[in-house]
Amino acid sequence: MAMNSKPIQSDNARVGWIRLLDRSGYPLLIARFVLGVLFIQMGWSKIDDPVAFLKLLREYEMFPTGAFVFENIIALTLPWIEVVCGVLLIVGLFVRGAGLTLLLMLTAFTIVITIRAIGMYKTGDFKSFCDVAFDCGCGGGLIGMCRKIPENFGLWLLSWIPFLSASRRFCLAGVLGNRPISVGEDACESPNVTAKSKPT
Amino acid sequence: MLPRFLQSQCRAQPLRVGRLGAETFAVVAIGAIVGLVGNQLKESGNRFDVTRDYFKTAKSSGAKEVEIFQYIEHAEMMEVYQSPAYEVGQCIFIDARNDAAYSEKHIPGAYQLDHYFADRYITELLPVCADAERIIVYCNGGKCEDSKLAAMDLIENGVLADKIFIYLGGVVAWSEDGLPFERGERLSGDMTYGDE
Numbered sequence: 001m002a003m004n005s006k007p008i009q010s011d012n013a014r015v016g017w018i019r020l021l022d023r024s025g026y027p028l029l030i031a032r033f034v035l036g037v038l039f040i041q042m043g044w045s046k047i048d049d050p051v052a053f054l055k056l057l058r059e060y061e062m063f064p065t066g067a068f069v070f071e072n073i074i075a076l077t078l079p080w081i082e083v084v085c086g087v088l089l090i091v092g093l094f095v096r097g098a099g100l101t102l103l104l105m106l107t108a109f110t111i112v113i114t115i116r117a118i119g120m121y122k123t124g125d126f127k128s129f130c131d132v133a134f135d136c137g138c139g140g141g142l143i144g145m146c147r148k149i150p151e152n153f154g155l156w157l158l159s160w161i162p163f164l165s166a167s168r169r170f171c172l173a174g175v176l177g178n179r180p181i182s183v184g185e186d187a188c189e190s191p192n193v194t195a196k197s198k199p200t
Numbered sequence: 201m202l203p204r205f206l207q208s209q210c211r212a213q214p215l216r217v218g219r220l221g222a223e224t225f226a227v228v229a230i231g232a233i234v235g236l237v238g239n240q241l242k243e244s245g246n247r248f249d250v251t252r253d254y255f256k257t258a259k260s261s262g263a264k265e266v267e268i269f270q271y272i273e274h275a276e277m278m279e280v281y282q283s284p285a286y287e288v289g290q291c292i293f294i295d296a297r298n299d300a301a302y303s304e305k306h307i308p309g310a311y312q313l314d315h316y317f318a319d320r321y322i323t324e325l326l327p328v329c330a331d332a333e334r335i336i337v338y339c340n341g342g343k344c345e346d347s348k349l350a351a352m353d354l355i356e357n358g359v360l361a362d363k364i365f366i367y368l369g370g371v372v373a374w375s376e377d378g379l380p381f382e383r384g385e386r387l388s389g390d391m392t393y394g395d396e
Contacts, residue, residue, distance in 0.1 A: 050248045051316040072250040076239055081231030088227060097223025166212050174210035
């Protein structure tokens with residue numbers, strides 16, 4: 001172990017504080033749990049009633065009239081995809097894939113919610129943009145746009161962490177085997193594998 | 201020594217487009233498969249039909265909506281509610297909302313027809329509609345379109361369109377006027393008023 005500590009220190013000295021923070025595994029852990037819990041909660045609230053979610057989806061008027069099968073499939077599967085992403089993030093499997101899925105979903109959701117909110121505001125029925133409120137189909141019922149849009153943006157920023165993080169500390173993926181962080185260091189491999197993999 | 205997944209050296213595989221694409225595809229595929237299989241495992245009456253156009257209206261099927269639907273105002277609705285015709289079933293109300301909303305409160309004596317699971321209700325409703333001279337369909341009020349969709353279900357099942365009226369005010373207008381609602385099943389006798 002003493003032989004292994006030197007390369008880690010020299011490796012750490014070369015990297016910036018963001019990488020050091022990332023390598024601690026804590027930013028990823030926090031992001032995984034915040035996103036995981038929120039997306040499980042948001043998805044689960046819609047799973048039981050795909051019809052209600054379908055009605056909310058329709059209000060965005062994103063799909064042409066004939067595309068009802070596509071719309072139905074989205075209403076049925078999207079909440080499950082949210083739950084699967086949440087579960088995978090919490091257990092720490094397919095972290096990057098789940099992170100990218102959330103990034104793509106949040107980008108799409110935020111754009112369509114903003115477009116709809118601006119459209120509603122332009123009708124002149126609201127004194128200010130912050131008065132615009134509707135059930136966006138996010139799982140929380142009626143919500144004001146001055147809260148929802150920044151909230152989504154915050155989640156969008158948070159989703160970059162599982163997507164970009166190089167750490168797999170506290171992740172099930174780490175148990176299943178990932179590459180070590182520093183040159184010559186096999187800390188993530190099991191001792192047997194390490195012994196075999198070392199050059200003689 | 202700490203288990204290896206708790207060690208800070210535990211690191212992700214290098215970012216590769218192919219691997220990332222495969223992971224993302226797997227995440228989406230798992231969610232989609234679980235959703236589709238879970239839906240198929242539900243009882244047929246509760247199953248969500250992905251091939252059905254749930255919002256097929258008179259307008260989208262090519263007919264002119266104004267020729268099919270007739271509307272009833274709140275004041276006239278009150279007259280009907282207090283009339284002997286309502287007492288004897290010559291005039292009936294149909295609540296087009298889902299089970300939870302209907303059970304929470306509905307206009308006293310109203311039948312239920314949830315358009316999205318119409319098969320559950322239509323067999324029981326058709327004889328009642330055949331006997332009625334006037335059928336008033338309502339939903340939540342405001343922008344809700346479930347009353348029109350339920351009315352379309354009735355027309356498609358042979359109920360004469362000129363007997364059907366849509367009450368656009370719905371539960372909201374009924375509630376705002378402090379009028380009575382019935383809770384639970386039809387004719388349960390459990391009454392409530394307005395927004396109680």
